[in-house]
Each structure stands twice: as C-alpha cells, then as structure tokens.
Amino acid sequence: MKAKRLIAMALAGMLAVSAAGCNGGGSSSAAGGSSSGENKAAKLVWAGWSGEEESTKPIVQEMIKSYNDKGGSQVTWVGWPWADTQQQLILRNQGSDQLDVAQVDIGIFGALANAGILEDMNELMGEDYLKENYDEAALKVGQFEGKQLGMPWSIASIGLVYNPTLLKSVGYDKPPKTISEFEDCLKKLKEKDPNIIPYGVATKEATMATDFQPWLWTFGGKLLDADGKVTVDSENTVKALNWYKSLLDKDYIQMNITRQDSRQLFAQGKMAFYDDAIASRGVAKSNGVAEDKLDVTIQPMERPVLKEGDTPQSAMWGHLLVVFKKSANKEQAVDFIKSIVGEEMSLKYLKSNGMLPVLKTALNSDDVKSNPWTNSWAGITENGTTLEFALKSNGSELNNIVVEELQGVLLGNKTSEKAAKDLSDRITSALG
Amino acid sequence: MFQKTRSFRAFLIFFSIIIGILVFFPLLWMINTAFKPATETFRLSLFITNPTLENFKSVLMSPEILRSMGNSLFVSFFSCFSATLVAMFAGFSFSKFRYAGRKVFMSAVMMAQAFPQAILLLTLYTMMQAMKMDGSYIALILSYIAFILPVGTWTLKAYFDQLPDALIESAKIDGAGWPRIIFQIIFPLAVPGAISTAIYGFVWSWNDLLYSLTLITEPARRTLAPALVMKYMGEFNNNWSEMMAASILVSIPVTLIFIMLQRYFIAGLTSGAVKG
Numbered sequence: 001m002k003a004k005r006l007i008a009m010a011l012a013g014m015l016a017v018s019a020a021g022c023n024g025g026g027s028s029s030a031a032g033g034s035s036s037g038e039n040k041a042a043k044l045v046w047a048g049w050s051g052e053e054e055s056t057k058p059i060v061q062e063m064i065k066s067y068n069d070k071g072g073s074q075v076t077w078v079g080w081p082w083a084d085t086q087q088q089l090i091l092r093n094q095g096s097d098q099l100d101v102a103q104v105d106i107g108i109f110g111a112l113a114n115a116g117i118l119e120d121m122n123e124l125m126g127e128d129y130l131k132e133n134y135d136e137a138a139l140k141v142g143q144f145e146g147k148q149l150g151m152p153w154s155i156a157s158i159g160l161v162y163n164p165t166l167l168k169s170v171g172y173d174k175p176p177k178t179i180s181e182f183e184d185c186l187k188k189l190k191e192k193d194p195n196i197i198p199y200g201v202a203t204k205e206a207t208m209a210t211d212f213q214p215w216l217w218t219f220g221g222k223l224l225d226a227d228g229k230v231t232v233d234s235e236n237t238v239k240a241l242n243w244y245k246s247l248l249d250k251d252y253i254q255m256n257i258t259r260q261d262s263r264q265l266f267a268q269g270k271m272a273f274y275d276d277a278i279a280s281r282g283v284a285k286s287n288g289v290a291e292d293k294l295d296v297t298i299q300p301m302e303r304p305v306l307k308e309g310d311t312p313q314s315a316m317w318g319h320l321l322v323v324f325k326k327s328a329n330k331e332q333a334v335d336f337i338k339s340i341v342g343e344e345m346s347l348k349y350l351k352s353n354g355m356l357p358v359l360k361t362a363l364n365s366d367d368v369k370s371n372p373w374t375n376s377w378a379g380i381t382e383n384g385t386t387l388e389f390a391l392k393s394n395g396s397e398l399n400n401i402v403v404e405e406l407q408g409v410l411l412g413n414k415t416s417e418k419a420a421k422d423l424s425d426r427i428t429s430a431l432g
Numbered sequence: 433m434f435q436k437t438r439s440f441r442a443f444l445i446f447f448s449i450i451i452g453i454l455v456f457f458p459l460l461w462m463i464n465t466a467f468k469p470a471t472e473t474f475r476l477s478l479f480i481t482n483p484t485l486e487n488f489k490s491v492l493m494s495p496e497i498l499r500s501m502g503n504s505l506f507v508s509f510f511s512c513f514s515a516t517l518v519a520m521f522a523g524f525s526f527s528k529f530r531y532a533g534r535k536v537f538m539s540a541v542m543m544a545q546a547f548p549q550a551i552l553l554l555t556l557y558t559m560m561q562a563m564k565m566d567g568s569y570i571a572l573i574l575s576y577i578a579f580i581l582p583v584g585t586w587t588l589k590a591y592f593d594q595l596p597d598a599l600i601e602s603a604k605i606d607g608a609g610w611p612r613i614i615f616q617i618i619f620p621l622a623v624p625g626a627i628s629t630a631i632y633g634f635v636w637s638w639n640d641l642l643y644s645l646t647l648i649t650e651p652a653r654r655t656l657a658p659a660l661v662m663k664y665m666g667e668f669n670n671n672w673s674e675m676m677a678a679s680i681l682v683s684i685p686v687t688l689i690f691i692m693l694q695r696y697f698i699a700g701l702t703s704g705a706v707k708g
Binding site for chain 2: 049050052053054055078079080081082083084088091094095096097105260261263264265267268270279282283286287288
C-alpha cells in the first residue's frame with residue numbers, strides 16, 4: 001500500500017511538472033507571405049528533415065541564419081523524420097499550411113513530380129542560367145517530362161565503399177576491378193575471418209532494390225527500356241539473380257541486412273564492402289571511427305565490372321530542393337535556393353557533411369579537387385544512372401516488387417528464371 | 433471435467449516458458465542494448481562485456497526528450513480523462529436508455545473502430561486546419577478522443593449492462609434526480625471500467641506517432657514519439673543504444689500506471705465476459 005502511494009505521488013508529480021511546462025492552444029501555421037509577382041521580402045517556409053538530424057542540424061541552421069541576416073525575406077524551418085517526408089509533404093500541400101521550399105530525397109521526387117504540385121525551375125530561374133551554372137548530370141536528376149521540377153542540392157552516386165585495411169590483409173592493395181576479382185576477394189575475406197560479412201549488400205527494405213539495380217546493369221540487364229517497356233525478363237537478369245544467390249550460398253552476403261546495419265557493422269570492422277554514398281565517411285566517423293583512422297577504414301571504389309573495359313555502374317542519389325505551385329513567394333523561394341546551392345554555402349556543406357556541391361564553380365574548386373574523397377566520388381558520379389523507378393508515381397510499389405522477387409530467389413522459394421518472369425508480369429501489371 | 437494430470441502440468445509449464453521467452457526476449461534484448469556502448473550494438477551476446485550508463489545519461493541530459501516527455505504526459509492525461517468522461521456518458525446512454533436511432537448510433541460507434549487511423553489522417557488534418565487548430569494540443573487531444581471513444585464506449589456499455597435497473601428505480605423512488613443517480617450511484621460502480629478505458633486511452637495517446645507528427649510541427653511542443661524518431665533515427669544513422677535507453681525510460685510512466693491500476697484494468701476488460 002505504501003508503495004502504491006509512492007507511485008501515485010510520483011505520477012502526480014510528473015503530471016504537475018508537465019502541466020507547468022506545457023502550454024496548449026494556438027496554431028502553428030506559418031505566417032503567410034507577401035503577394036506573388038513581386039520580389040518583396042517575404043516569410044518563407046522551408047521543410048525537410050536535415051534540419052532535425054543531429055549531424056546536419058547545425059549547417060541547416062547556419063544556412064537559414066546566414067540568409068535571414070541579410071535582411072529581406074525570412075526563412076523558417078518545418079521538419080519531420082526522413083522516412084515521413086513524402087507523406088507529410090503531400091498532406092501539407094493539400095492543406096492550407098504555407099509551404100514554399102522543401103528538401104526532397106531523390107527516392108520520392110518522382111511521386112511529387114507526378115502529383116503535379118511542383119513548379120518548373122526553368123521558368124523560375126531560366127533554363128540557360130541553370131545549364132550554364134550547374135552540373136549537367138545533377139540537373140538531369142531533377143528533370144521530369146522536360147521540366148526542371150527539382151533543383152539539385154547535393155547529388156552523388158551510391159557506389160561501393162571498402163575497408164582498405166581488411167583488403168590489404170588478404171592481399172588486395174587496391175580494390176577489385178572485375179566481378180571475378182571481387183568474388184575472389186570476398187572468398188579470401190571469409191576464409192580469413194568467418195565472422196566477417198564480406199559484402200553488406202542490403203537484403204531487406206526498399207534499399208535492396210536500390211543496391212540490386214546497379215548490379216543488374218553490370219550484368220547487362222535492365223528493368224525497363226528507354227521507351228518504358230518492361231525488359232526485366234531476360235538472360236542477363238537471370239545471370240544477375242543467380243550471382244546474387246551464389247553470394248548468399250557462399251556466405252559472402254547475409255539476409256536481413258539494411259544499409260543502416262551495414263554502416264554500423266562496417267564501422268566496427270565487421271564488414272569489408274557495402275553500398276553507400278559520399279556521406280558514408282561522415283557516417284563512419286559518427287559510428288566511432290577515429291578521424292585519423294578514416295582513410296584506412298573507408299574508401300570509395302568503382303563498382304566491379306563484368307569484364308574489363310565495361311563502364312562501372314552506380315545509382316544516382318541525392319537531395320533536391322523543390323518549390324511548390326501553391327507557394328505565394330516563388331521568386332523569394334528561388335532567391336533562397338540560389339543562396340543554399342551557391343558556392344559559399346555549398347562548400348560549407350561539403351566541409352561539414354561531405355555533400356558534393358552542384359554549382360560548377362564549386363565543383364571545380366580546390367575544396368573538391370584537392371580532397372581525394374570528394375574527387376573520387378565526383379568521378380564515380382560521372383557514370384551515375386538514375387534508378388529505373390525513380391520517376392514513377394508508384395515507385396515504392398515497384399521497388400517492393402523487386403525486393404519481394406529478389407528475396408524469393410535468395411530464400412530458395414523460386415528459381416531465377418521464375419523470378420525474372422514474375423518480375424516482368426508484376427511490373428507490367430503495376431505500370432498499368 | 434478436464435483433469436490436470438502431471439503431464440498436463442508439465443506441458444503447461446513448458447508452453448508458458450516458450451510464450452514467456454517470445455514475449456520477454458525482445459524486452460530483454462532492448463535492456464541489453466541500452467547498456468551496451470554503440471560499438472557493440474550488433475554484437476550478438478546476452479552478456480555485456482563493457483556495460484555502460486552513458487546511454488541513459490545522454491537521454492536524461494537531453495532537453496528535447498525531457499520536454500517531449502512532459503508534453504506527452506500532458507496530452508495523454510487530458511486525452512484519456514476527456515475520452516473516459518465522454519465514453520461513460522455514451523456507454524450509460526446506450527445501456528440504460530431506449531430512444532430512436534440508438535441502434536444506429538451504436539453501430540456507427542462500433543464501425544468507427546474498423547477505420548485505420550492513417551486513412552482518417554487527411555480528413556482530421558484538414559478539419560483541424562479549417563478550425564485553425566492545427567499546431568495546437570487541442571487538435572491532438574480531439575483526434576485521440578476520436579480514436580479512444582469507440583473502444584471506451586463499448587467497454588463501459590458492457591459494464592453498465594451489468595448494473596441492475598433496480599438501482600436506478602430505487603434511487604428514483606427515493607427522490608433522486610438524474611444528476612445524483614449518475615454521479616453518486618452509477619458512475620462510482622463503473623470505476624473499474626472507467627479506469628480500464630482511461631489506461632487504454634493513455635497508452636494509445638502515449639504511443640502515437642502519426643498524428644503527433646502531423647498536427648504538431650513546433651519543436652517545443654513535440655510529443656515523445658516524434659521526438660525519439662527525430663533524435664535517434666536519421667537518414668544516415670540510427671543510434672540504437674540511446675534509442676533503447678530512451679525507450680526504457682519513457683515506458684516508466686506507463687508501467688507505473690499499470691502497476692497501480694492493474695486490478696481495475698483486468699476487471700474492466702473482463703466485465704460482461706461471464707454472465708453470473
């Protein structure tokens with residue numbers, strides 16, 4: 001009974017403290033902006049997730065403060081978790097909340113572009129201006145049906161990263177260049193230490209489809225052709241699927257691995273290769289790798305090719321900035337975007353988080369060229385290809401189909417031939 | 433009559449152990465991870481070689497988490513209190529009164545449980561915006577009441593069904609008016625049912641992520657679930673050890689409530705289960 005009284009008092013105390021500390025009521029709808037059509041100072045709302053995460057919050061706050069301190073338009077931030085961005089943007093676009101600029105992941109850009117809610121940057125900034133000042137490969141990522149609906153903020157490829165120390169321990173001073181060298185390296189790593197996962201390719205969730213596509217391209221396969229026709233049911237797809245299965249059978253990869261898991265295991269020295277982007281160096285550091293050990297722990301590499309002379313494949317990744325059609329402050333929004341992707345801010349972003357700039361002058365600066373890490377990624381990105389479902393309105397559904405069929409093969413539930421056929425049938429049906 | 437033989441008892445014990453492992457192992461792993469440093473998160477071992485309290489310290493010293501915990505306590509208490517009060521009146525009305533449309537209302541309340549909350553998000557969000565309540569705790573509390581009410585109303589209706597009409601008749605004969613009958617005679621007898629509804633409502637509100645993420649965007653007003661996700665689950669990294677430590681700490685209020693009120697909760701859940 002005494003214990004219960006103590007517990008009741010503790011609960012009452014918590015409630016009293018919470019009531020004292022909280023206030024209710026009031027709307028959080030951001031202040032409206034000035035009328036459109038004139039570049040007067042306005043109150044802008046910038047939405048996304050980077051301003052919420054520990055690693056990127058400081059630089060985003062600096063970007064906003066730096067812009068606000070100039071006088072003129074004032075920017076406020078509205079944030080939510082990365083995984084909820086698409087849902088929140090669609091919801092808020094349909095409501096009456098002010099929404100001017102948003103940070104968008106390349107993975108959800110297609111859904112928003114298809115929804116018809118984004119403004120064409122060619123109209124706002126001028127097509128010639130964009131081509132003259134920004135990297136062409138980066139601009140392509142934000143294009144949809146001939147319009148520039150997304151302004152690239154930081155674009156790079158998802159490539160392979162490797163642990164030089166582990167590779168050196170099995171006789172590889174340089175990363176493998178071909179698939180056969182790659183398999184040989186994986187074999188030696190596994191023989192040396194059976195507890196290591198040689199290659200941490202994603203084997204669950206949507207990232208499994210992201211990691212699979214560059215390998216499919218490496219084997220000469222494609223999910224869709226240039227006209228959008230489904231071409232996945234091919235001999236090359238079967239070869240790619242068989243190869244994936246063989247990696248699992250030989251214990252070079254594992255089931256139930258996500259990219260997040262790979263990042264942590266890699267930082268702990270329990271993995272030799274995995275797929276990631278330019279930000280992976282910062283991730284390794286935040287996962288406990290000492291600054292002076294980074295160079296010997298993580299390095300980028302071109303994806304191994306099927307035969308010498310082939311082009312190494314990689315999937316484009318990055319963040320875009322979009323302006324909404326419903327925004328009453330489009331010109332002010334563009335002015336803010338130019339400030340963020342401008343040389344000063346983009347080089348600060350590169351320094352703090354390793355994100356590649358998109359402005360040509362910034363890409364050619366010493367900060368990029370003299371840094372081996374960013375320079376390597378810039379080279380890998382040159383051959384980057386947009387993921388095949390990136391611009392589809394039902395991209396999530398299509399990626400899930402790829403994940404399910406691939407898992408079916410890995411788990412031995414179906415043959416590669418059957419999986420390729422089922423992929424074709426299901427994707428065709430989903431595309432309508 | 434079913435006989436509890438020795439072999440049956442052995443089977444029961446064995447089965448209970450299996451169920452116990454399935455239920456408690458994830459909790460054990462959560463506690464295990466909370467005491468591990470980040471570098472050992474993926475080390476598959478029940479025994480921690482370097483236990484640390486740093487994760488708990490980090491959570492307790494995080495002003496965002498502590499503030500969001502206070503926000504969640506405030507919202508959850510008001511939601512569960514308000515929902516329980518409305519559910520008591522609704523349950524009593526369905527149980528003891530007969531009026532036109534009663535069955536239609538009852539069916540509507542029952543069918544409301546069938547709607548997944550995600551489907552109603554757009555409608556509720558638009559409504560709250562139209563009423564200029566988006567961003568306020570009122571919007572969140574009203575949304576939570578909307579989801580707690582169907583279950584609460586049915587639980588309490590079942591409770592009120594057990595109370596004999598003779599109680600009300602006797603009170604009327606003695607000259608009591610409806611307010612006295614309701615507040616001094618009927619509602620005190622339905623306390624177990626009310627508490628079980630309140631607990632259900634509290635846990636529901638405490639755990640919600642979707643609505644709190646959508647309706648509250650100001651960081652200072654954020655509740656616990658979105659605060660935890662934003663702090664520990666990012667685009668590039670998930671801080672599992674601190675996330676597990678935070679999960680343990682934030683489950684303390686709910687655990688305390690269950691300990692205090694468990695007999696009322698069980699009584700409320702089983703009300704009407706057996707006709708005596």
